[in-house]
Amino acid sequence: MDAVTEKITDMNGFNLHVIETNKFKTNTIVWRMKAPLTKEDVTKRALLPYVLQSSSAKYPQTTTLRSYLDELYGAMLYVDLAKKGEYHIMSFTIEIANEKFLSNPSPLLKKGFELLTEILTKPNVRGNAFDKETIENEKRTLKSRIQSVFDDKMRYSNVRLLEEMCKGEAYALQVNGEAADVDAITPENLYDYYQKAFLEDEMDLYVIGDVKEEEVKNFALELLPFENRSPKPVVNQEVRKKEEVNEVIEQQDVKQGKLNMGYRTNIVYGDEDYFALQVFNGIFGGFSHSKLFINVREKASLAYYAASRLESHKGLMMVMSGIDLKNYNQAVGIIHEQMEAMKNGDFTDQELAQTKAVIQNQILETIDTARGLTEILYHNVVAHSDIKLNTWLTEMQKITKDEIVAVAKKIHLDTIYFLTGTEAAK
Numbered sequence: 001m002d003a004v005t006e007k008i009t010d011m012n013g014f015n016l017h018v019i020e021t022n023k024f025k026t027n028t029i030v031w032r033m034k035a036p037l038t039k040e041d042v043t044k045r046a047l048l049p050y051v052l053q054s055s056s057a058k059y060p061q062t063t064t065l066r067s068y069l070d071e072l073y074g075a076m077l078y079v080d081l082a083k084k085g086e087y088h089i090m091s092f093t094i095e096i097a098n099e100k101f102l103s104n105p106s107p108l109l110k111k112g113f114e115l116l117t118e119i120l121t122k123p124n125v126r127g128n129a130f131d132k133e134t135i136e137n138e139k140r141t142l143k144s145r146i147q148s149v150f151d152d153k154m155r156y157s158n159v160r161l162l163e164e165m166c167k168g169e170a171y172a173l174q175v176n177g178e179a180a181d182v183d184a185i186t187p188e189n190l191y192d193y194y195q196k197a198f199l200e201d202e203m204d205l206y207v208i209g210d211v212k213e214e215e216v217k218n219f220a221l222e223l224l225p226f227e228n229r230s231p232k233p234v235v236n237q238e239v240r241k242k243e244e245v246n247e248v249i250e251q252q253d254v255k256q257g258k259l260n261m262g263y264r265t266n267i268v269y270g271d272e273d274y275f276a277l278q279v280f281n282g283i284f285g286g287f288s289h290s291k292l293f294i295n296v297r298e299k300a301s302l303a304y305y306a307a308s309r310l311e312s313h314k315g316l317m318m319v320m321s322g323i324d325l326k327n328y329n330q331a332v333g334i335i336h337e338q339m340e341a342m343k344n345g346d347f348t349d350q351e352l353a354q355t356k357a358v359i360q361n362q363i364l365e366t367i368d369t370a371r372g373l374t375e376i377l378y379h380n381v382v383a384h385s386d387i388k389l390n391t392w393l394t395e396m397q398k399i400t401k402d403e404i405v406a407v408a409k410k411i412h413l414d415t416i417y418f419l420t421g422t423e424a425a426k
Contacts, residue, residue, distance in 0.1 A: 005020065007020075016216070016217065021208065024209050028096075029096070029112050030207075043182060046177035048190065049079035049090045050079060050141065051138050052194075053119060055134055056124055060131070075097070079091060083173075085313030087313070087382060096108050109219070113220070114223060128188060131187065135185070139182050146178075146179045146182075162262070165414050165415035200229060203226065204381055206378075253422055257322070257323045257324065258321075258417075259331055260320050260417045260418075262414050264315060264411070267407065267410060269313055275398075276399050281310050283347050284338060285338075292338055295337070296321060296335060304323070306320070356399070363392055
């Protein structure tokens with residue numbers, strides 16, 4: 001793999017990450033802000049990036065802002081929200097053409113920086129309040145995003161699993177906030193929160209492309225002056241192992257049951273056995289050759305889908321399966337069997353080798369896009385660690401069967417959530 005060199009500089013109030021590469025014909029600028037998840041702020045925080053991207057002081061209408069993006073050779077501006085561990089993360093991304101590939105040598109990278117500065121620091125405000133029409137429009141859209149999770153039963157069942165499993169923990173909060181809290185947001189209190197976030201959040205700027213580090217630093221110094229801060233850390237709550245597995249059955253008018261099982265892995269990104277956990281998950285349920293896919297879906301024909309995924313910063317593993325309503329007990333039983341097989345080392349050298357190969361290909365595919373590369377590098381910010389990309393690949397290849405069995409024995413089932421039909425009981 002080509003070495004990816006990430007150059008990190010401590011700037012005024014944020015860290016600058018420059019990745020010089022000629023792999024892409026566009027340059028990508030990603031601004032990320034993270035703060036601990038709190039019930040008080042989660043809904044305002046879910047609304048804020050969408051308000052900021054919709055208009056600004058210079059571009060008070062969404063149409064004028066989008067027209068300017070077209071002028072920048074079709075530059076793209078988009079925002080995103082994520083939950084990593086018990087942090088809530090806002091992302092602002094600008095993808096802009098590299099002027100080296102254009103006949104007109106316009107300084108597009110600087111214009112991208114200027115636009116980012118406009119969006120972040122010069123919002124569409126009157127006095128000490130955001131534009132009222134913008135707020136009302138974005139509040140309606142936020143309610144729709146929250147409702148869309150309820151309408152998508154696969155996503156809904158995963159949200160409900162986490163609400164039940166992490167009750168009393170910040171991680172139970174939804175990334176888009178709470179519908180009941182949207183109406184209480186006003187142009188004034190959101191502007192107050194905007195000022196608070198830019199004073200307190202941990203902020204990181206990623207610039208990826210065929211760029212020069214010194215030029216990028218100069219743009220950042222000139223255009224993005226913030227105050228230094230000591231970001232608030234997450235207060236880690238001790239999670240006690242439940243004496244009994246928490247089982248939750250919910251009935252709705254659905255034709256296909258959604259079975260979600262939540263495990264505590266007791267391993268997070270940066271831990272010594274994190275790479276063994278990644279390989280464990282790949283064999284257990286992460287890929288199409290995994291035990292869950294083969295045994296629950298293919299052999300027993302019990303599921304429309306069956307897979308597992310990790311939450312690397314919270315130490316969780318979620319098993320997701322779509323099953324016929326009548327197959328609940330049998331599906332749970334087979335999933336238990338596959339976990340026991342992992343704890344007993346009941347998997348082949350071929351499964352181990354195949355999983356390592358798939359993980360390697362997955363990483364290489366991910367870093368083949370600027371967005372994916374940012375995602376992988378940002379893990380270090382969230383975990384306050386420094387794991388190089390090459391380390392991911394070399395350490396993954398070294399993992400042994402004994403290490404995977406040791407990881408499996410740390411994992412325990414916490415909660416089972418089953419969304420079933422109104423006409424069918426367990």
